[in-house]
Amino acid sequence: MRERFLTGYNNFVLPFLIGMVFILTYCLVCLFRILHQLPHEDRKRFLLSLVNPKILLKNIRDIFCDCLLHLKIWKRNKLLGYMHSSIAFGWFMLIVIGHIEVFLYVPHRAKFLYYPIFFRYFVAETESTLRGGFFFFLMDFFLLVVLSGIFLAMLKRLRSRMFGMRRTTNQSLLDTIGLYSLWSIFPLRLLAEGFTAEISGGSFLTKSLNHVFTAFLGNHVNMLPTWWAYSIALGVFFCVLPFTRYMHIPSEMLLIPLRNAGLKIRNARKGLAKVQVYSCPSCGLCIDACPMSVMKTHAKDTTVYLNRQIRRGNEKRIEEISDKCLLCGKCTAICPVGVQGDALRVAQRAMRNSGMDSVWKTSGKIAGTPEPPQSQGKTLYFAGCMTALTPSILKSVETLFRASGNEYEILDRDGGICCGRPMMTAGRTEEAEGMIRRNTELILDSGADTLLVSCPICYRVFTENYNLPGVRVVHHSVWLKEMLDSGALEIAPDNQRYVWHDPCELGRGCGIYEQPREVLKAAGELVEAGMHHKESLCCGGSLGSLTLNFEKRRAMTQNALENITAENPDVIVTGCPLCLNTFGRFADRPVKDISEIAAALLKSDCK
């Protein structure tokens, strides 16, 4: 290998250099701003996590798997996964191998930022060696990989359904500029290296190209303009990057360590939330996932558009999008980069002043609230507001309690204090904390060792936000499974076909998927819905949405019902009184709570 130019410099590297310096400065400034915005204890936690070898290893693994290989997208759709990883990993390898070449052949140039990028222009192959051939082959191979990814990306613009996507995001103007400059980088690189292939050498791709198009690529007059064009494409891409969706590339590398450090969103616009917003690649997977998208008018209320509006600072739309969401959490569950659409919205709602005093903000007892029932060593049952509207659940749970021989007390037989989650999701944190404080006192004063809840909304807040030392919180579907396993309850199966509807708060919210299915397998034949587990659809009745009215919810409920009855089950079974109520209005077949199924099938000696 020999250098073609003594200076090792040509003016065409300038656009690339300007772009590179700009983006590096921009990212550094952003990094310091984000770290500055984090609350003190969060910052400490984050910095400490960086020196923890276990978390550090996880960070590196996650960055490799998520940012480069895009394994999460592979699991969703192979073609989409290949498209993303070919561009990301291929480009990464081009950069890495470029650096290796510089270090091997011209180590004194290693300090130049642009040398690995324009290696073939500055360095020529004098004699073909095996090592040189190997690197040239690798460079051409990964260039081909990236080019195939770019081709698929172009195809995706035309036929998104091939990639498993019904709807894709509408591009903004800057996104389009970023996209076209990204697309043009690699074909231009191929062309530029095709020109220099006969001088600097090349491999199967560049050299063959040079041979085939000798008339054009052999003409050295065109060589420098092509290298200029390649450099300009890079420069433009880097310069528009912070203002486009491609900002997700640097942001995601910060988001992964922040997430692994265990930080939570505390402010809708600062710190972690900001990193999440900028980590959104606008891939649009959340558009198809969102249960609201069943109506086309709601497609622009999905998380990808929330992130875009937050970037733009469009307050009116931010409010609208945040208030409309059902908070089912599906976008968070399927997001390949880990943007928490539901937490972002709740944080956004919490930024508002409720504008009014509330009895729950004050301390002290409120007259008329329930007294703690004496339940030393017993199970305390918190039915919750929604179960009070579906008394069949309450009745069945009591039947099961008596049959199992467990002693129990009911905390809110005559109405109690709400668990606080509806208040919290409405953004009224202070009031919610007041309710949580009072309920905590009640539960701890009762002396119970187990708290049984039959509403997933309550279950989630009890596990996430309550501090109940010595009290085990259990959802009734899990409790049922345990009772069946221990033999305290026995049920005689019938020949009905049951389908389990995963309530949002129970499945995606608390990760309980299998226990209720086990119970149903013991009760009869279990079939699955079209989309199930973490992909299940919200029933449409969610309290998460503040502004969706009844008519709009109906379309979602009917869509969810179509999904749940895909295998034509006899009975729809759920574990959430709200889902039960919502489905019950429109379903063409019985909708039951899991406790009702178990209570009806109890063996006679248990009754």
Place this chain on the structure above:
Amino acid sequence: MDFGFSISRSSTVNLDSVALENFTKLQALEPDALKCISCGSCTATCPAGKFSGMSLRKVIHNLQRGREKEAVEMLQGCMLCGKCSMVCPRAINTRHLIMSIHKIYGEEAR
């Protein structure tokens, strides 16, 4: 002269003299405000009603009659649990209605 008792003030509301600008604003924000038929289902199910006297039906009545202070006081016990929206035969989005009342009348009260 103090007899130790007196005739209580008339509780008659003169609808002609009531200023309803805020209620008009409320309708713009949540059109469901006009849908209420005063059936009282919300009040019957309200868990907060038991200890705070909260009644959404009364709140709407009071607002329509310009008795904003009473309405706002009553809403302070609301837990936003959403039971009322489940039972409303007119499918009123009660939670949004309540939050809109907070927004409009709460600011007014400040």
